[in-house]
Amino acid sequence: MSFWLESLIILVVLCNLRVLGSSRLTACIQTVALQGALLGLLPVLAHLDALSARLLLQAAASTVLKAAVFPWLLNRALRQAGLQREVEPFVGFTASLAAGVLFLGAALWLAARLPHAGPEALSRLVPTALFTIFVGLFVIVSRRQAVTQVLGYLVFENGIYAFGMAFAEKQPLLVELGILLDVFMGVFVMGITLFHIHREFDHLDTDRLTALRDS
């Protein structure tokens, strides 16, 4: 049992590294979707002996949204904008990978200082969640394209979801579904915004949005 949980957690960590190291936007979207699906599977695997309809509904809703709806929305935005790659990020891809390894070290150090309340098998989930949150924030600040920043936001949300799973064993269903709905609305609105930015300015480079006035 703990073998599969641990493998899942390692896969989540590898997904983070792939997002940091890949320049292809479709690959990044797929990786974030895979990460969402893995995290959706995690609570089911962790509580396999005490499955409830509530847990299954929650896992199914989160998996469908993160693994199917979000990639579809983002891929559509990409198609409309005709984008393929993240070019010239503020921090290069190899440097991002190195930063990712540093983040993992920081997350493990930080998690060792936090009190651990959940089941033993999930003890590696706290550093992984912290790592995912760091990576999400890092992607938001270190990339130029608006699409990649949305991806960073999704990775960030995955991290918070994992963090909640590690600490609060029984989150209220309403809170969980409310968060999912919020994220869904966020990505939906961001997709529309991306489309409008692209239509107005012919690019999705947020760095150039600081110089908007006519001159």
Added chain:
Amino acid sequence: MRPELLHLPLALFCAPLLPGIINRVKAFFAGRCGPSVFQPYRDLLKLLRKGAVFSRTATWVFRAGPLASLVCAAAALALLPLGGLPALVCFPGDIVLFAYVLALGRFCTVAAALDTGSAFEGMGASREVWFAALAEPALLLGLAAMARQGGELSLTGLYGSLEPAVLLAPGGPALLLVAAALLIITLAENSRIPFDDPDTHLELTMIHEVMVLDHSGPDFGLIQYAAALRLWLLGALAAGLLLPVRTGRPWLDLTAGLCGLCAVALFTGVVESVMARLRLTRVSQLLAAAAAFSVLALMLVRGAP
């Protein structure tokens, strides 16, 4: 006869089979008949019968290079356990010696290449050293992760205590990351396809082949033999981790180890058949990824109980 004494002669005798298997797999994927798996032996015998040509600018460094790299590979072989059998020589800390005996062998090859005085070989040597510098931390950190999980500092102790239960224990899945890193390193150190094409003779893309271009006859045979031994060495590390069969019967364990090696050769052949060679700038990224795997594993293993 004790089986652990058998490993060294067995490896020395069977190592050329591995490139033979790889060539056979590649031929199968290409739809050709392909040479027999024993072809590397015939090539070696043919090369050993030939005479050697030495450039007038080359010194003894050039002549000693092939033999030195072969001796280094054989010395590393004495430290290598196979299929749960102890190595010929083992002491705490021999994982570091293993890594650096391999590095010494490479140093001898590089020194011999630089000794020819050809700018072309210098370029190959520079590329080889560049990749080696990136592969070395991945190998050492991967071995360190295994040492931390197993609580042992010798290769024999590490691989001897490895069982399927160890992979399933807490921290065990992280060892799969080490195995992935070791497979990448096996491909890189042996100049196989995503890193270097062993068949190519196009000067701009060659790495390892450039360095051995001036060696001829028996020297070239020694180099090819040493390359087969290196494939055996690194392949055995990865196979031992992925296929930890411990029945308690030495002969069965040895057979399982040999099957693991054949599996690594098959894997290499499949990779060479389905992948193209990477652009030079991407090679460092793949090696950095291998190093990242090793670092991750080192952080995620639980430590010895």
